[in-house]
Amino acid sequence: MIKVGVLGAKGRMGALTCVAVEEAAGCELVAQLDQGDSLDVLTEAGAEVVVDFTRPEVVMDNLAWCIEHGVHAVVGTTGFDDARLATLRDQLAKSPSTGVLIAPNFSIGAVLMMRFAAQAAQYYESVEIIELHHPDKVDAPSGTARRTAELIADARREAGSGPIPDATTTALDGARGADVEGIRVHGVRLRGLIAHQEVLFGDEGETLTIRHDSMARVSFMAGVLLGVRRIGDAPGLTVGLEHFMDLS
């Protein structure tokens, strides 16, 4: 049995994760912590793996504690940039048997959408990303959109693609979205939505749109459980659930 603790257990994702872990074969839910609870409960309960669905402003402190105490972490919380990932690598170097998975998106379909977008990137002159979420989301653009833009930018660099054409010289603030490594990312917040993304590619005479929709948060649970089951055998830092999936 893998002993699992959940951080952010009263939140939208954390609460669902508690249920998923309780129902999962080979997993035991030993701690459910939220704002104000002491992380020491995790050691008292013998947690081997922690799932973090909290907030970008607290997740780094949670992970520092987990790494220091040799507790593996499966992280859905957003807000990771290169500087944060470098900090985690430094911390993990001092606790070499501990594993941390940072998964911008746990939905299998979203992981595939990112993979397909990276594959398509070299063939198109233009690309833009539209992410659409529920209005209670605290960060923009989404972690998924940032990651997708990074993967597309990497693929374009590798292919030697030129700059994306855009003749705009006059624009209201925000009209052209955020610039993530040269890729324009647009955010929509709309009641009724959960988590959705479109990646639009264009070239002479054709466009390609890759769209993924999470219609319910249960779509993230298979990926969370995959992370929980695999992280104990993956010391160090893993970024992206695709590393635990067979996508060859």
Ligand SMILES: NC(=O)C1=CN([C@@H]2O[C@H](COP(=O)(O)OP(=O)(O)OC[C@H]3O[C@@H](n4cnc5c(N)ncnc54)[C@H](OP(=O)(O)O)[C@@H]3O)[C@@H](O)[C@H]2O)C=CC1
């Ligand atoms: N990777 C993925 O597949 C997914 C990632 N996410 C990401 O997960 C994160 C959480 O999303 P969501 O569940 O919707 O957000 P919620 O606001 O519903 O949940 C966050 C919870 O964490 C609690 N919390 C805040 N600080 C702490 C702390 N220090 N220790 C423990 N708990 C704390 C919050 O309490 P309080 O409200 O009192 O602050 C709240 O209950 C976001 O970054 C979101 O983008 C979401 C969906 C999928």
Ligand SMILES: O=C(O)C1=N[C@H](C(=O)O)C[C@H](O)C1
């Ligand atoms: O806050 C959310 O809801 C989601 N957050 C993640 C993100 O920012 O990409 C994953 C998914 O989009 C849902």
